[in-house]
Amino acid sequence: MSDSTASGPVLAADGTPLKRSLARALRMQKLRALMLIAPLLLFVLLTFIAPIADMLFRSVENKIVVTTLPRTVQALQEWDSNSGEAPGEAVFQELYYDMFVAAEAKEHTKLGTRLNYERTGISSLFRSSGRKVDDIGEDHVKAIENASDKALKDEALWFEIMTGGAGAETNDAPLSAGRQRLSNLTDTSFSGDIGFVPGSAISEILPETTQAYTDFALFTAVADNDVVAEEDPWETAFVALATELQADPARLDGYAGPGADALKAAAEAVAGLEPIAFKPAFLDIDKDWGDSENWKTIQIYSPRTTNGYFLNAVDLQKGTDGIEARPENQQIYITLFTRTLIMSLIITGSCILLGYPVAWILANLPTRTANVLMILVLLPFWTSLLVRTSAWKVMLQQQGVINEVLVWLGMVPDEARLVMINNQFGTIVAMTHILLPFMILPMYSVMQTINPTYLRAAKSLGATNWTAFWRVYFPQSVPGIGAGSILVFILAIGYYITPEIVGGTKGVFISNRIAYHISSSLNWGLAAALGTILLVVVLLLYWAYDQIVGIDNVKLG
């Protein structure tokens, strides 16, 4: 009993412990299995999970406001949106710098489109402002250019002033701030050597001007592929210079770097001018900048993520005092969601009613005949969906086949032909027809497995035909109905093309609005939110179905 092998590990034939050897074999097996399903897994990940994740992300993503107008958003935090007045000069000054860069990068119209979903008119407000923003401070720009020696008309001198001359001490901070700002704005990288680094002396004396010039330098070198020293600086550099020199001309005292005389001349040139008034300038471009509602929209939608799309998708909106209902004449999505659900249920129900007898006949006929009939069930699958739907148009319209026949038979008077299309009835008929095979096939395969002797046994024990069917046959066919119903319902809830063609106004589904927002209004955020809600509703229903019927009771054959 005290044999040494009993206390030691059991060994495999090659001398390794059996446990380890077994684990290795199992691991190999698992790995092989994983390799086999890897293509499918990858396919599902790439084509299914990733797009859904992307959709979920899009429905809350909202960074465009803060990347396009970072300084404005910052300044706007101080503003009280209930004051009923547009923000003050300080915010407009930030707006000027933001708008200028955004307009150079042609990003301002994107933001205009985005905010126009929330408030009508912002689209053209941004478009017109982007076009005219470089006119702001025109007099000051001219005054600096035409200062006594006209030195600042020279782009090479600007470059020298801003670098502080060869070998001067440099300051990287404005450069990295500018890179960050521009790459956030345009979603492209602004890294790499641009042949310009701001000098540290000048960036201390004229920080705003240095930043404006650095932004210009980055954009010129990276986006336009030009040499910084050979290009005229943006108007923002002049405007910043004028503002800074007017605020405190003494800041140039003691400056001995390159272009000191030119800067002094510029300071003298702008000394006599009024400071640049940004707010009146913007109001001059478009008076809507004075409308506090527009500013409220910018403020409400400034966070990087928003629940605005989801609120919109359930007929709510963001107000200043929290969430509120949308005006009644814009409420549509709840109606469409409920309509989609109810009509999908009706379609599923009519598919069960029509499909059950067909499946029963197929399952109880001799195989040869059943196969021929099966082709008739499958035939519609081989016809284009559009053709089938259009055929229903020909059948159902007022001058269509059915109405013509009814009128000819005298069952319907000519002047009161039945309206069977462009309404809910048309959608239900056409979709029931299209989805019917999805109901018949699972039912048929389940019914085939039901042993006919059960029915005979029931009858021989004295059951009537009905009792035998209802108590014996039907319960066994329920898994087929369950599978068919899930298939049909889930397909129906996301249907798009058939309701679009035969649904008119009362027979369209939520998918039609999703399609509109994807392809026409380009409001992808809202479309994503609607899609997400639809997905959640389907999952919830599936869960409920599992709770009530049990998913084990679903069989496809």
Place this chain on the structure above:
Amino acid sequence: MKLMNLTALVATTALVAPMAMAADMADEMTIVSWGGAYSKSQLKAYHEPYSEKTGVKIINDESSAEAVAKLRAMNEAGNVTWDVVDVVAADALRLCDEGLAMEIDPEEHLAAAPDGTSAEDDFGDLLVGDCFIPQIVYSTTFGYRTDLVGDNPPTDVCAVFDLETYPGKRALEKRPINNVEWALLCDGVAKEDVYDVLATEEGQEQALAKLDTIKDEVIWWSAGADTPQLLADGEIVMGSTYNGRLFSVIEEQKQPVAMLWDAQVFDLDGWIIPAGLSDERKARALDYIYFATDTQRLADQAKYISYGPARASSAPLVGQHADLGIDMAPHMPTDPENAKNTFLYNYEFWADYRDDIDAKFQAWLAK
């Protein structure tokens, strides 16, 4: 690091240099359009002569209806496969706003008229937006069944709202644009005030209230082919659609249908070049557009379809239909006889109000 950059540089120069020498333009291009008779007219008038002249292979894609969404998706994926895209002006503005279309300077990139008029003056007001080169003027207007209106054919757009004189269904497009303008016009608003009124809540309600009076008798269409089919089947008395579709119902299919040109809404269709093409492809696309939008080419297109050329200098050159042999000039929406009372699609207004009014319109439709 330096060495690597250098070798990379040498390698790319070695690769690119021979290509650049052989041709600065791509020798294949994908042109996107609407399909059907319209694409055919472009094939005959532009693509075939261009391929003949340059030997470029042109691939046709019929995706213009989804062009905006697809271009945005391509742009996000960083893989733009289209070179020239045919879109309506409103979509072109949207694409330009979104930075998805490149700006084209008409002076630099378009041919002058034969008499030396600059392209900018030749296109005139039709150059809307910075990215869009118009090709044709089309209009959305009404056609009616001549056999269903008795001996009192409509001459006024307000016949659409007159259920007593013209009972029966009518077809309108399932969107607010054009419909609300017509509604206000027929509700007593003066033509020049229509957009001022529409900019107000009350004006929008007024337009929907007017449409409400015929709501039960309207079939709403979303594809341009719907109205011609409904007219041909006698489903409707009158319906709005693009004038070229009505031309083919009337002249090619010889259906008992006539045009009601009153208050037709002019719109433009034309070319854009997607942003972000490589230099060779961009050069090719610009070369194609230079060719396809010259005076003669635009006039040629009118031989195959009844849309008016966008250049003033093309109008006198419009001849006869290539197959039917009828004079095309009287079928042009821009013909003085047809253009007595017209609207021009207000791009600026609809860019702002489209989302808002569409939400209200769809909510009203669903009621």
